[in-house]
Amino acid sequence: MSATTIVSLPDQATARLPKTNYLNNKHGLLSWLLTADHKRIGILYLLSITFFFFIGGAFAGLIRLELLTPQPDLVASDTYNKFFTMHGIVMIFLFLVPSVPAALGNFLVPIMIGAKDLAFPKINLLSWYLYMTAGLFTLATLVLGGVDTGWTFTTPLSTHYLNTHVMTTAIGIFIAGFSSIFTGLNFIVTIHRMRAPGMTWFRMPLFIWSNYAASLLMVLGTPVLAIAIVLVALERTLNIGVFDPAKGGDPLLFQHLFWFYSHPAVYIMILPGMGVISEVMSTFSRKRVFGYTAVAFSSVAIALFGFFVWAHHMFIMGVSNYSALVFSLLTMLVAVPSAIKIFNWAFTMQKGSITFETPMLYAFGFIGLFTIGGLTGVFLGSLGMDVHLTETYFVVAHFHFVMVGGMLMAFLAGVHFWWPKITGRMYPESLSKLAAVVTFVGFNLTFLPQFVLGYLGMPRRYAAYPAEFQVLNVMSTAGATVLGVGYMLPLIYLGWSLKYGAIAGNNPWQATGLEWQIQSPPLTENFLETPIVTQEAYDYEWLEEKMKHEVTHVG
Amino acid sequence: MGISPVLWHFLVKWLHSSALFPAEASTIAPYTDALYFFLIGMTIVGTLLVGVLVVFFSIRYRKEKNPVATQVEGSTLLEATWTIIPLAIFLVTFVWGALLYFRIFNPPANAMNIYVVGKQWMWKAEHPGGQHEINALHIPAGKPVQLTMISQDVFHSFSIPDFRVKREVIPGRYSTVWFQATTPGTYHIFCTQYCGTLHAGMIGEVTVLEPKDYEKWLQESTSGMSLAQNGERLFASMGCNACHTGNAAARGPNLAGVYGTKLTLANGSQVLVNEAYLRDAILNPSEHITAGYAPIMPTYQGQISEDGLIDLVEYIKNMQSNDRVHQTLMTSEGDQAAPKTPVAGTTQER
Numbered sequence: 001m002s003a004t005t006i007v008s009l010p011d012q013a014t015a016r017l018p019k020t021n022y023l024n025n026k027h028g029l030l031s032w033l034l035t036a037d038h039k040r041i042g043i044l045y046l047l048s049i050t051f052f053f054f055i056g057g058a059f060a061g062l063i064r065l066e067l068l069t070p071q072p073d074l075v076a077s078d079t080y081n082k083f084f085t086m087h088g089i090v091m092i093f094l095f096l097v098p099s100v101p102a103a104l105g106n107f108l109v110p111i112m113i114g115a116k117d118l119a120f121p122k123i124n125l126l127s128w129y130l131y132m133t134a135g136l137f138t139l140a141t142l143v144l145g146g147v148d149t150g151w152t153f154t155t156p157l158s159t160h161y162l163n164t165h166v167m168t169t170a171i172g173i174f175i176a177g178f179s180s181i182f183t184g185l186n187f188i189v190t191i192h193r194m195r196a197p198g199m200t201w202f203r204m205p206l207f208i209w210s211n212y213a214a215s216l217l218m219v220l221g222t223p224v225l226a227i228a229i230v231l232v233a234l235e236r237t238l239n240i241g242v243f244d245p246a247k248g249g250d251p252l253l254f255q256h257l258f259w260f261y262s263h264p265a266v267y268i269m270i271l272p273g274m275g276v277i278s279e280v281m282s283t284f285s286r287k288r289v290f291g292y293t294a295v296a297f298s299s300v301a302i303a304l305f306g307f308f309v310w311a312h313h314m315f316i317m318g319v320s321n322y323s324a325l326v327f328s329l330l331t332m333l334v335a336v337p338s339a340i341k342i343f344n345w346a347f348t349m350q351k352g353s354i355t356f357e358t359p360m361l362y363a364f365g366f367i368g369l370f371t372i373g374g375l376t377g378v379f380l381g382s383l384g385m386d387v388h389l390t391e392t393y394f395v396v397a398h399f400h401f402v403m404v405g406g407m408l409m410a411f412l413a414g415v416h417f418w419w420p421k422i423t424g425r426m427y428p429e430s431l432s433k434l435a436a437v438v439t440f441v442g443f444n445l446t447f448l449p450q451f452v453l454g455y456l457g458m459p460r461r462y463a464a465y466p467a468e469f470q471v472l473n474v475m476s477t478a479g480a481t482v483l484g485v486g487y488m489l490p491l492i493y494l495g496w497s498l499k500y501g502a503i504a505g506n507n508p509w510q511a512t513g514l515e516w517q518i519q520s521p522p523l524t525e526n527f528l529e530t531p532i533v534t535q536e537a538y539d540y541e542w543l544e545e546k547m548k549h550e551v552t553h554v555g
Numbered sequence: 556m557g558i559s560p561v562l563w564h565f566l567v568k569w570l571h572s573s574a575l576f577p578a579e580a581s582t583i584a585p586y587t588d589a590l591y592f593f594l595i596g597m598t599i600v601g602t603l604l605v606g607v608l609v610v611f612f613s614i615r616y617r618k619e620k621n622p623v624a625t626q627v628e629g630s631t632l633l634e635a636t637w638t639i640i641p642l643a644i645f646l647v648t649f650v651w652g653a654l655l656y657f658r659i660f661n662p663p664a665n666a667m668n669i670y671v672v673g674k675q676w677m678w679k680a681e682h683p684g685g686q687h688e689i690n691a692l693h694i695p696a697g698k699p700v701q702l703t704m705i706s707q708d709v710f711h712s713f714s715i716p717d718f719r720v721k722r723e724v725i726p727g728r729y730s731t732v733w734f735q736a737t738t739p740g741t742y743h744i745f746c747t748q749y750c751g752t753l754h755a756g757m758i759g760e761v762t763v764l765e766p767k768d769y770e771k772w773l774q775e776s777t778s779g780m781s782l783a784q785n786g787e788r789l790f791a792s793m794g795c796n797a798c799h800t801g802n803a804a805a806r807g808p809n810l811a812g813v814y815g816t817k818l819t820l821a822n823g824s825q826v827l828v829n830e831a832y833l834r835d836a837i838l839n840p841s842e843h844i845t846a847g848y849a850p851i852m853p854t855y856q857g858q859i860s861e862d863g864l865i866d867l868v869e870y871i872k873n874m875q876s877n878d879r880v881h882q883t884l885m886t887s888e889g890d891q892a893a894p895k896t897p898v899a900g901t902t903q904e905r
Binding site for chain 2: 072080150152245248252288292324333335336339340344346354364367371376378381384386455457459465468541
């Protein structure tokens with residue numbers, strides 16, 4: 001360990017993992033599959049979303065490989081269409097939406113507010129089973145021969161013109177939606193009802209605030225997706241005609257219903273990630289988050305505004321000019337709370353005592369990439385600019401910057417940050433820093449050229465393209481290779497650390513927060529006695545005072 | 556914006572020759588590009604600002620330099636600053652973008668009209684003079700052109716990047732886009748809305764010609780029948796002229812000169828008669844009963860193709876008087892009447 005590090009590891013010669021913890025108090029596969037422990041369910045989620053992430057990633061690799069040349073020479077057009085559909089569906093519904101809330105949130109939300117479990121442990125388990133069922137349907141689609149609707153299921157293409165496995169996928173997404181609703185419901189009730197004594201709303205960690213805001217979106221938004229999917233299914237099977245102009249239906253109605261969920265879904269993905277960044281920035285700067293209240297309220301503001309911007313996906317679809325104006329204005333407004341957060345994070349570092357551990361590096365990556373992702377979103381919210389840019393690679397680059405550059409960086413920051421708490425062990429320091437850097441470089445190489453491609457006019461979802469776009473596509477594919485390496489590295493060394501990693505101890509980062517006051521890995525009950533909270537979330541003065549006392553006691 | 560126009564001119568020239576920017580081939584393009592450069596500037600400044608802050612704090616307040624953190628609550632003044640400044644910039648972007656949007660989608664009154672039908676997987680353009688083209692579009696330079704577009708199957712989206720215009724092509728309704736090309740040459744037409752298997756193959760080429768070359772092209776590619784003439788034939792063969800005779804006693808309203816007027820419907824509401832209304836009135840007549848007429852018109856849903864509807868609409872648009880209706884009516888009534896009038900007795904013997 002270098003001199004700058006704040007990691008405080010127990011003496012490795014004598015250190016052992018705690019004798020009893022949530023991982024070893026019961027044995028056997030059934031004890032996992034029937035568990036009601038939120039931490040074990042978090043682990044189940046972590047394993048399954050990792051699995052789906054690499055499936056989605058494999059499709060991403062195939063897409064980039066196909067785009068290496070202008071001709072569709074790796075695969076035919078319809079196979080390519082199935083690739084990007086699978087990539088989108090798996091990444092959105094099976095990775096991005098559940099990643100932080102269902103994996104990290106499940107593990108941490110009860111601990112961070114001082115509760116023994118979530119409000120409805122069995123519903124929590126059910127939500128994992130629903131998620132897995134959704135995953136099985138998606139995998140079944142894959143085995144049966146795929147689907148080529150794109151993840152947006154645009155009608156009437158999906159209802160009348162495609163003969164692939166639209167129904168299996170639709171059922172999968174419908175079920176995944178319920179998993180999401182249950183998780184959101186569980187979080188809302190838990191955060192309202194089960195906070196430890198003294199854990200007031202404004203003493204809650206910002207991770208809890210952001211998960212709370214995201215849960216509101218899950219509960220209120222997801223049913224609309226379910227309705228849209230049911231209507232697609234009915235249109236496909238019974239030909240009811242709600243989206244069919246020949247029967248008096250309106251194909252634009254589907255767009256409204258779909259984006260009413262799918263725009264807020266972006267915030268379901270990004271808000272919990274923002275919570276992770278708040279925790280990490282504060283811990284490694286050893287300071288409370290700058291303007292805690294503003295950051296907390298900006299999460300709620302993003303959630304509320306997030307419901308009123310969906311039609312910005314339809315500026316060129318013939319919505320009236322005046323409704324386009326309103327939706328453009330609201331889109332500009334929703335960008336403001338994000339900007340507030342970025343500056344608050346940066347100023348959290350001011351007058352801090354900063355160290356550069358792996359989670360901090362990922363958080364820097366997040367801030368940089370999310371800033372670019374957010375600002376390029378302003379291009380698309382601006383009406384006249386959107387006309388030229390929408391449906392091109394500019395959009396592809398923009399949302400990958402937000403969701404992959406932002407969300408995935410935040411997820412990796414969170415996984416590294418809480419890895420010692422979850423497993424009780426540390427990961428290899430230099431390798432993990434290398435992975436963070438490789439990911440950042442690979443990401444920029446992959447997606448920066450796509451902004452240029454987009455302004456040049458290269459449309460999305462093209463298996464083949466005019467030859468003049470090739471140079472930039474080759475750059476992008478090369479970057480994707482580097483990015484792939486960046487993602488494989490953590491998989492390898494985190495797996496390695498499970499057995500060989502140094503024992504972490506209770507609070508390796510010397511962080512505040514209830515989760516760091518208990519043993520690593522935690523007991524099944526989390527706390528032996530209900531904690532009483534007397535200080536606010538990021539009170540480092542209190543922590544240092546406390547540690548000084550502990551040192552004097554030992555001395 | 557503080558930059559000298561000459562310098563700006565050279566900057567833009569250089570950028571467009573650098574292969575990082577598409578050609579500026581329409582009157583809209585320079586406006587879109589100006590906003591684009593502003594937004595790129597905003598992104599670079601914003602990202603640099605955040606980057607500089609993070610790097611500066613990382614160096615200034617790293618643990619070696621600053622072993623003990625000083626706790627700071629926050630600062631209302633600072634937070635107000637970084638709320639109000641981004642808000643102001645975003646509002647400027649909003650207004651600028653909105654002005655551009657209205658410029659892009661409000662066609663000048665003198666625009667010439669070309670119809671476009673999108674189908675899996677081709678663009679079919681129909682010029683009023685009857686010229687048809689597939690995955691190609693010929694237009695004159697320096698003249699505003701409006702496209703009236705419809706899809707025959709799924710959503711498509713008509714995009715010409717070098718013109719900076721794009722519009723969704725939707726089943727069941729006409730959408731329009733206009734542009735005025737500035738530089739002769741050929742440019743890509745892309746379908747940018749995913750439309751199924753050969754989405755990537757739905758690429759066309761727009762050829763911008765000097766006006767006199769365009770006239771020549773029109774002459775050479777004429778099919779002999781204009782859209783309106785095709786429409787007239789269809790009008791007669793579908794029996795439309797039996798009711799829309801233009802007479803006072805007719806069962807259907809007079810269609811001459813109806814295009815562009817305000818029509819009062821049976822339910823009292825007023826509608827503007829445009830292409831979309833005409834198309835819809837043919838397909839869903841029961842929802843568009845003109846005041847004073849009985850709801851007896853049958854639907855033509857499923858009986859006319861989108862191309863046919865375009866012909867009919869174009870015919871009705873161009874109908875300025877009832878003379879032609881009367882002529883065709885006489886002929887068709889004459890046909891029907893012929894057997895009833897035993898002039899020479901020869902017809903009965905046959």
